Amino acid sequence: MTLVNALADRLSSVTDRRGFLGRVAMWGAAVVTAPTVFLLTPTTAYATVCRCAGQACHCSDPCCRGYTEFCCTITGENACPPGGILGGWWKVDRSSFCGGHARYYMDCHLPCGDCSCGGSGICRGSCNGTPCECGNGDCGNRKTGCLHFRYGNCNNDVRCLGPILCRVVSCTHPWEIDPGCTKVSRTDNRTRYHDSPCLHTDIDPVGALESATTVPHSITVGGWAFDVDADGPVGIRVYVDGELATEMPTDIVRDDVRRVYGTKTDLVGFQITVPVAPGTRRVCV
Numbered sequence: 001m002t003l004v005n006a007l008a009d010r011l012s013s014v015t016d017r018r019g020f021l022g023r024v025a026m027w028g029a030a031v032v033t034a035p036t037v038f039l040l041t042p043t044t045a046y047a048t049v050c051r052c053a054g055q056a057c058h059c060s061d062p063c064c065r066g067y068t069e070f071c072c073t074i075t076g077e078n079a080c081p082p083g084g085i086l087g088g089w090w091k092v093d094r095s096s097f098c099g100g101h102a103r104y105y106m107d108c109h110l111p112c113g114d115c116s117c118g119g120s121g122i123c124r125g126s127c128n129g130t131p132c133e134c135g136n137g138d139c140g141n142r143k144t145g146c147l148h149f150r151y152g153n154c155n156n157d158v159r160c161l162g163p164i165l166c167r168v169v170s171c172t173h174p175w176e177i178d179p180g181c182t183k184v185s186r187t188d189n190r191t192r193y194h195d196s197p198c199l200h201t202d203i204d205p206v207g208a209l210e211s212a213t214t215v216p217h218s219i220t221v222g223g224w225a226f227d228v229d230a231d232g233p234v235g236i237r238v239y240v241d242g243e244l245a246t247e248m249p250t251d252i253v254r255d256d257v258r259r260v261y262g263t264k265t266d267l268v269g270f271q272i273t274v275p276v277a278p279g280t281r282r283v284c285v
Helices: 003-014 017-033 035-040 045-049 071-075 255-261
Strands: 085-092 103-111 161-170 206-215 218-226 235-240 243-249 267-275
Touching: 071 161, 085 161, 218 235, 218 255, 235 267, 243 267, 255 267
Parallel strands: none
Antiparallel strands: 085 103, 103 161, 206 218, 218 267, 235 243
């Protein structure tokens, strides 16, 4: 009789059989895979047997979970790394991160180059330079380069791609970010709360002054602006000769800006007229 079976026979009367046998099986696996560590140090079986993406991690660590790390964690940018290609996307419905609209998760891959992929469409990461590892070598990050999978709704003209390198997240439709993505939809609401602080960094408002037109006794300025952390209009202040002349919110729909920058609102345009005295004036927005 094995040690595991003996333990099961002895304790089956004092605990739930299925739950106990599951724990005994895990204990047995721990003894087999790391007997010295588990028998001599105070730890748990789950912590002992987990080796994730080539690193010794606790099973509860993000690197041991089944999804890929965000690109912004790896590179600091919520975009595919240089040379990366979107290989597919899925969505989460009614996301609070996107004002109740869909949130889109997109997988970035590196091309295979001279590496072959057979009929799978995915080449080996060891060949195309995508090693399987915890993001930035940290068990506290999800893995990168480990998932050999492709949703197949982006850039299908590229037959071979490497393992999933990292994920990009946006409230903008994937086909507006990359015309190579189709509208064929996949949904995985289990990823609803997959998030990272690097997706919500404080960034100064972005904008452009596109026009300044003078007419008798007034000047009209127009352009666009948005705050990446806001899901609504932002305030525009117009100064004449260093003095605040007026303040108004962005209230003009600019779909062109939203398509390019993936803003959370399309009310990013403005056109404001302020009175000015005759003469040369300095106008700032």
